Amino acid sequence: xxxxxxxxxxxxxxxxxxxxxxxxxxxxxxxxxxxxxxxxxxxxxxxxxxxxxxxxxxxxxxxxxxxxxxxxxxxxxxxxxxxxxxxxxxxxxxxxxxxxxxxxxxxxxxxxxxxxxxxxxxxxxxxxxxxxxxxxxxxxxxxxxxxxxxxxxxxxxxxxxxxxxxxxxxxxxxxxxxxxxxxxxxxxxxxxxxxxxxxxxxxxxxxxxxxxxxxxxxxxxxxxxxxxxxxxxxxxxxxxxxxxxxxxxxxxxxxxxxxxxxxxxxxxxxxxxxxxxxxxxxxxxxxxxxxxxxxxxxxxxxxxxxxxxxxxxxxxxxxxxxxxxxxxxxxxxxxxxxxxxxxxxxxxxxxxxxxxxxxxxxxxxxxxxxxxxxxxxxxxxxxxxxxxxxxxxxxxxxxxxxxxxxxxxxxxxxxx
Numbered sequence: 122x123x124x125x126x127x128x129x130x131x132x133x134x135x136x137x138x139x140x141x142x143x144x145x146x147x148x149x150x151x152x153x154x155x156x157x158x159x160x161x162x163x164x165x166x167x168x169x170x171x172x173x174x175x176x177x178x179x180x181x182x183x184x185x186x187x188x189x190x191x192x193x194x195x196x197x198x199x200x201x202x203x204x205x206x207x208x209x210x211x212x213x214x215x216x217x218x219x220x221x222x223x224x225x226x227x228x229x230x231x232x233x234x235x236x237x238x239x240x241x242x243x244x245x246x247x248x249x250x251x252x253x254x255x256x257x258x259x260x261x262x263x264x265x266x267x268x269x270x271x272x273x274x275x276x277x278x279x280x281x282x283x284x285x286x287x288x289x290x291x292x293x294x295x296x297x298x299x300x301x302x303x304x305x306x307x308x309x310x311x312x313x314x315x316x317x318x319x320x321x322x323x324x325x326x327x328x329x330x331x332x333x334x335x336x337x338x339x340x341x342x343x344x345x346x347x348x349x350x351x352x353x354x355x356x357x358x359x360x361x362x363x364x365x366x367x368x369x370x371x372x373x374x375x376x377x378x379x380x381x382x383x384x385x386x387x388x389x390x391x392x393x394x395x396x397x398x399x400x401x402x403x404x405x406x407x408x409x410x411x412x413x414x415x416x417x418x419x420x421x422x423x424x425x426x427x428x429x430x431x432x433x434x435x436x437x438x439x440x441x442x443x444x445x446x447x448x449x450x451x452x453x454x455x456x457x458x459x460x461x462x463x464x465x466x467x468x469x470x471x472x473x474x475x476x477x478x479x480x481x482x483x484x485x486x487x488x489x490x491x492x493x494x495x496x497x498x499x500x501x502x503x504x505x506x507x508x509x510x511x512x513x514x515x516x517x518x519x520x521x522x523x524x525x526x527x528x529x530x531x532x533x534x535x536x537x
Contacts, residue, residue: 123163123185208242254296272303312456324444341458351417386477
């Protein structure tokens with residue numbers, strides 16, 4: 122249980138010390154007349170002492186009762202915790218808790234430094250109001266000119282910061298509670314069809330680009346995943362690729378192989394025989410290195426170095442020009458792979474697993490229009506199959522389609 126201390130007077134005065142002229146029977150301390158007189162003292166749930174200052178003894182006692190009650194109900198919050206600044210909490214608590222690899226860590230921090238810290242960086246966590254939270258989200262579009270999915274993405278990170286602050290009992294409630302997140306706007310992806318991909322393969326001016334384009338179209342691997350593919354990750358017999366590593370780049374560290382940033386990305390990817398034969402032929406002609414930092418790396422430059430993302434993008438844009446097709450991004454080969462799966466009737470959960478998406482909602486959101494087209498194709502197939510009318514004279518049923526129960530067709534009785 123806590124207790125109240127009188128800051129203005131000594132608890133254990135010496136016998137010869139003079140009496141306080143303002144308060145009879147008490148000896149003044151060095152703090153006499155400075156600030157609030159009464160100090161509430163109590164232990165936090167972790168055993169550390171917490172203090173707060175009050176004008177009257179009654180107020181201090183009431184504070185102790187309030188805090189002790191909160192400890193009993195599990196709703197206790199450190200009154201000083203909410204004083205931490207938004208920037209300090211984001212960088213020292215939230216960002217480390219995300220367990221990010223180097224490049225992703227830098228991307229997350231960059232977003233906070235561009236869009237959050239200029240507005241709230243030096244503000245205390247407890248000072249942000251819901252009205253300000255809503256106004257800040259509007260700034261993402263009005264001030265920072267973010268478009269498409271970016272306002273939602275940035276807001277999602279910041280909302281997560283305040284959500285963690287609630288979980289850590291830094292603040293009692295997030296200012297974003299009850300504030301709707303920016304609408305997630307996804308552009309309909311229009312991936313290249315098989316004919317266009319064949320044009321791109323034919324126009325590739327080096328075997329490495331030719332193979333990379335076709336293999337990516339057949340597997341849907343991300344840029345970092347395919348550039349970081351090593352020979353030991355290919356099971357040629359079972360026709361499976363173990364996707365668990367990626368090629369990343371950091372300015373002061375250079376290229377290196379690293380684990381995928383999410384567990385969903387790690388997957389066993391079944392690949393068609395065409396992809397297996399393609400890779401086997403390429404490896405036979407261009408064997409990977411057997412030693413060194415990048416031993417087993419399949420796709421490398423002429424001087425046996427990892428292929429950078431910028432080099433891949435430049436080569437692909439050049440190939441698009443040579444093939445006389447509209448400019449494309451490398452990621453659209455991944456969209457092509459997804460469109461082939463969806464067009465072939467694969468369900469969203471399967472497509473999610475093949476692409477390594479974190480959840481099926483991401484898959485449905487990205488490829489909603491393609492699934493809608495696939496549904497329409499299903500209707501067309503059924504309409505075509507059942508579209509031939511039944512001749513009344515041959516059916517003897519007045520042209521009506523007989524009803525069925527299970528696998529047994531029950532026909533109405535025909536008189537005569």
